[in-house]
Amino acid sequence: MPSMNSNIGNVGRGFASFMTPAPEGVVRFTVGQPDFRTPEAIVEAAKSALDAGEHGYTRSQGNEEVCNAVAKHLTKYDIHVDANDVVVSPGCKQSLLYAMMTCLNPGDEVILFAPAWPSYEGMLKLIGAVPVHVPVKRENYHPDMAATRAAITSKTKAILLNSPNNPTGAVYLPSEIEELTAIAAENDLWIFDDMIYSDLVYGEHKYTSPVTFEGGKERTLTIGGWSKIWAMTGWRLGWITGPAGVMEGVKTCQASSATHIPAFLMGAGAVALGLENEPKEFLEEFTKRREIFHGLVEEIPGISAPKPEGAFYILADITATGMDDIEFATRALEEASVHVIPGSLMPGGEGLIRMSYGTSVEQIREGCKRLKNWLQD
Numbered sequence: 001m002p003s004m005n006s007n008i009g010n011v012g013r014g015f016a017s018f019m020t021p022a023p024e025g026v027v028r029f030t031v032g033q034p035d036f037r038t039p040e041a042i043v044e045a046a047k048s049a050l051d052a053g054e055h056g057y058t059r060s061q062g063n064e065e066v067c068n069a070v071a072k073h074l075t076k077y078d079i080h081v082d083a084n085d086v087v088v089s090p091g092c093k094q095s096l097l098y099a100m101m102t103c104l105n106p107g108d109e110v111i112l113f114a115p116a117w118p119s120y121e122g123m124l125k126l127i128g129a130v131p132v133h134v135p136v137k138r139e140n141y142h143p144d145m146a147a148t149r150a151a152i153t154s155k156t157k158a159i160l161l162n163s164p165n166n167p168t169g170a171v172y173l174p175s176e177i178e179e180l181t182a183i184a185a186e187n188d189l190w191i192f193d194d195m196i197y198s199d200l201v202y203g204e205h206k207y208t209s210p211v212t213f214e215g216g217k218e219r220t221l222t223i224g225g226w227s228k229i230w231a232m233t234g235w236r237l238g239w240i241t242g243p244a245g246v247m248e249g250v251k252t253c254q255a256s257s258a259t260h261i262p263a264f265l266m267g268a269g270a271v272a273l274g275l276e277n278e279p280k281e282f283l284e285e286f287t288k289r290r291e292i293f294h295g296l297v298e299e300i301p302g303i304s305a306p307k308p309e310g311a312f313y314i315l316a317d318i319t320a321t322g323m324d325d326i327e328f329a330t331r332a333l334e335e336a337s338v339h340v341i342p343g344s345l346m347p348g349g350e351g352l353i354r355m356s357y358g359t360s361v362e363q364i365r366e367g368c369k370r371l372k373n374w375l376q377d
Contacts, residue, residue: 011125012118012345027367028339029355032166032313036231036285039278045271049264058263060255062088069270070239077198078212079222085247088269090258092196092225092238097123099221099240102249103190104129108157110192113143114348115315117166121347132156133347140306141168141315145179152183158190159183163207164197164310167346167354171201171309177208185215195224197311199279202287207310218243221250228311229279230272237261237269286312289357289364296368297355301375312357315343319351321375329353336374338367 022028061067064083071083089095096119104110106128112120114133121131134151137144148159159180163172172180184191191210198207210216225238240250254260261269294307297314302321305314318328325342332338343349357364 011122022339026337030339033233034231042268042272045268054264060260063266066266066270069273073273081241086241089238091236095223095238095240098250098253109155111159115346135348141170160192162194168315169308169313174208178213181210181213181216191220199229201310203309293357293364300372314355336370
C-alpha cells in the first residue's frame with residue numbers, strides 16, 4: 001500500500017468525538033451553533049436564485065454583488081477594502097486555511113492564544129506549520145503580552161487572533177489589539193484575524209480590528225463568515241480579505257480547490273449582510289441566555305467561570321470538583337445526562353469545560369439543574 005501524507009497522523013479532529021449526537025433526553029451544551037432558523041429573507045433569496053437558473057459556474061472569488069456586500073459590511077468595523085480583494089469561500093474555516101496556505105511555509109511558527117479552537121492547530125499541522133500555544137490569563141482569558149513576546153522566535157511567522165473568542169468568550173480590549181498589532185509589526189509577522197463572532201459582544205468594548213492601528217493594514221488578513229451572526233452554519237459561507245498581493249494568492253487557492261461557493265448562495269449571502277433586525281434579535285436572545293447561564297453556573301458547587309464578554313460559550317474551571325476535565329465530561333454525560341466539552345482537547349485547556357448557550361433557556365435551566373444535583377449528590 002502506498003504511503004500517506006506524513007502529517008495526517010499528527011492532525012487531531014478537535015471536538016469531533018464529543019460532537020456526535022447524544023442519547024435522547026441528554027442536554028447538549030456542546031454544539032457551537034445558534035439554535036435559530038436562518039432568517040426567511042435569506043432562504044427566499046436562495047430559492048429565487050435556484051428558480052432563476054443560477055446553477056452554473058461564475059467568478060471564482062464570488063460574484064460582484066456578494067463581494068461588494070462584504071466590503072460594505074466591513075466598513076462598520078472601520079475595515080476599508082476594495083471589493084476585488086474579497087474572496088467568498090466555502091466557510092470561515094476554508095478562508096483560514098487559504099490564509100495559512102498563502103502566507104506560511106512548512107516549519108513556520110504561528111502564535112495561538114491557548115486554549116484555542118482546535119481547528120487552528122489542525123489546519124496548521126496539515127500544511128506543515130507549527131502551532132505555538134501561548135497561555136492566556138486564567139482570570140479573564142485575555143492575552144498575556146509578556147508571554148506572547150517571549151514565545152516569538154526567528155521562525156515565528158504569524159499571530160492568530162479570535163476576538164470574540166471561541167472557546168473562552170473573551171473580547172480583547174482595543175488596547176490589547178493595538179499592542180498585539182505592534183508586536184506583529186515589530187517582528188514583521190502576519191496577523192490572521194478570525195472575526196466570526198464580531199457582532200456577538202455584550203460589554204462596552206466591541207470587536208476591534210488590527211487594521212485600525214498603525215502597521216496593521218499591510219499585515220492583516222481579515223477572516224469571517226455568515227455562520228454565527230446570521231444562523232447559517234450549514235450554508236458554509238465565509239470571507240477573507242487583506243492586502244491585494246496576498247489576496248492574489250488566496251484567489252489561486254480558491255480557484256485550485258473549491259472553484260467557488262454555489263452560485264445560487266451568493267445573492268443570499270448579500271441579502272444577509274443587509275439585514276438589521278434579525279441579527280439584533282439574535283444578540284438580544286444570546287444576551288439573555290448569557291445572564292441566565294452564567295448565574296446558574298455560579299451556583300453549581302465546584303464550578304466557576306468568568307462572565308463571557310462575547311460569542312456564546314462559557315469556559316468553566318471544574319478543578320474544585322476533584323475531577324479532571326475528561327472524567328468530568330464523561331461522568332456528566334453518563335450520570336447527569338449533560339453533554340459538555342472537556343478543555344484538555346485543546347492545549348492549555350486542562351481542568352476546564354466548554355459549554356455553549358446556543359440552545360434554549362429551558363435547556364440551559366434543565367442542564368444546570370442536573371449538573372448541580374449531580375455534584376451535590
